[in-house]
Amino acid sequence: MSRLLEVNGLTKRFVAKANWYGRPIRHVSAVDDISFTLDAGETLGLVGESGCGKSTTGRLVLRLLDPSAGSIRYDGRDITGIEGSALRDLRREMQLVFQDPYASLNPRMTIGDILTEPLMLHGLVPPAKRKERVAELLQMVGLAPFHARRYPHEFSGGQRQRVGIARxxxxxxxxxxxxxxxxxxxVSVQAQVLNLLKDLQAKLGIALIFIAHDLAVVRHIADRIAVMYLGRIVExxxxxxxxxxxxxxxxRALLSAIPVPQPRAARQREMLTGDVPSPxxxxxxxxxxxxxxxxxxRCRQETPAMQSTGDGQEVACHRWTELPAAAPLPATTDSAGAARLARLQARFVQSTEVPPLSR
Known part of the structure; x- marks a missing residue:
């Protein structure tokens, strides 16, 4: 695989407090000196507790936010400081699927208009073929062409997220x-959308940064996982x-938090105590x-550097060689069976589409 994305020392600081003259006197580091890579067609899972900097990292990569330090190289070119028309051209190559499938769609526009807008902005399809392209996009995500005439409020949450993916x-x-x-x-709709993303990625060869706080979800879709804590990647x-x-x-604590049906396995969990410190x-x-x-x-005084374990992993911990072996996860946490069931459910839903509303 060819290297598509390379992030080095990426940092983002926001102003937390300013003086009477508007000059910042205190900052919060949402992302602090992180580095990672992404190959073409690969899926990187970015996980961690709420507030650890996952979403900020995604927006930095897409250049929706300007980094405070570090560099971002996309397809061999430095995009850290690009602006204007160059940044607009980059938007076509890098896209975002939002968390809220309803708030990210304009309620005053039909689905057809929503999907036509990016085609118009980038001049990708002639006006005479835009309707055909919209129908193709809807079918790619498991919806029907007649859905183009409907509005976002006429869809379920899972269907709206499919529209977001199509856009x-x-x-x-x-x-x-x-x-x-x-x-x-x-949960059942989650599995359907995850299967959809995997199928589309295999078909189109798209690279994916999948941000989530649920490791059980990321396990089903990611090739590699980067774990974040308080603005830094730790593994x-x-x-x-x-x-x-x-x-x-x-x-280890995040893995222990995955729900399991066996009470004995649950008693062996490594639970976190205390609250996340202030960023x-x-x-x-x-x-x-x-x-x-x-x-x-040493942990309280010296910041651990990211180091290779020699077997493909990287970890930022002074004592990783001294820790006792982690308790194995129960086999029932594997989502393969649930994924197969979700595929059958998705086919059933597609074969029983509701007829179009009369207007």
Whole structure:
């Protein structure tokens, strides 16, 4: 695979307090010196608790926010400081699927108009063929051509998210950032949308940054997972390897929080204690040391660097070689069976579409 995205030392600081003259005197570091890569056609899962900087990272990559420091290279070119027409051209290659499928759609526009708008802005399809392209996009996401005449309020949450995906696909991007794209949906609908994203990615070869706080969801779709805590990446690993041998104590705690039906397995969980520190005044050293059961004095004083474990994983922890083995996850946490069931449900839903409303 060819390298599509390379992020080095990315940082984003927001003004938390200013003086009487409007000059900033205190900042909050939403993202602090993170680095990662993404290959063409690959899915990178970005996970962590709420407020850890996942969504800010996605918006920085898409250049919806200007970074405070660091660099972003896309397809071999530096896009960190591009502006104007160059930035507009970049929008076609990088798209976003929003968390709220209703708030991201204009309630005064029909679905057809919503999908036609990006085609017009980028001049991709002649006016005579736009209706045909809209019908094609709707069919790609499991909807019918007649849905183009309806408005967002006439759809369910899962259908609206399919429209959001179709809008992102309209400009034929190389990279899509899915920002908590299934968190507002029911569990069965989540599985359908995840299967849809996987199928579309396999068909179109799109790279995907999938942002979520639920590791069980990310496990089903991601090739690699990057774990974030308080603005920093603490571990990166291939998905199966991360679930089999988590190295960072925070990753182990996140895995332990996945619901399981066996009470005995639940009793073996490594539960987190305490609250997440304030990003305005983060603790010195390792930012996780205030909640880590394995912390020592070095953790409180020295910030751990990201280091390779030698088997494809990277971890930012002083004591990763000394930690006891993590308890294995029960086999029932595997979502393969649920994914197959969701595919059957999706086919049933598509074969029993509601007829168009008369107007």
């Amino acid at each position: 992102a696909l309209a400009v034929e991007p190389n990279l899509i950032v899915a920002d908590e794209a299934v968190s507002a949906l029911d 990166v690993a291939p998905t199966r390897q991360l679930f089999a041998t988590p190295r960072h104590p925070y990753t 305005i005044d983060p603790p010195p050293g390792c930012r996780f040391h205030t909640r880590c059961p394995f912390a020592i004095d």
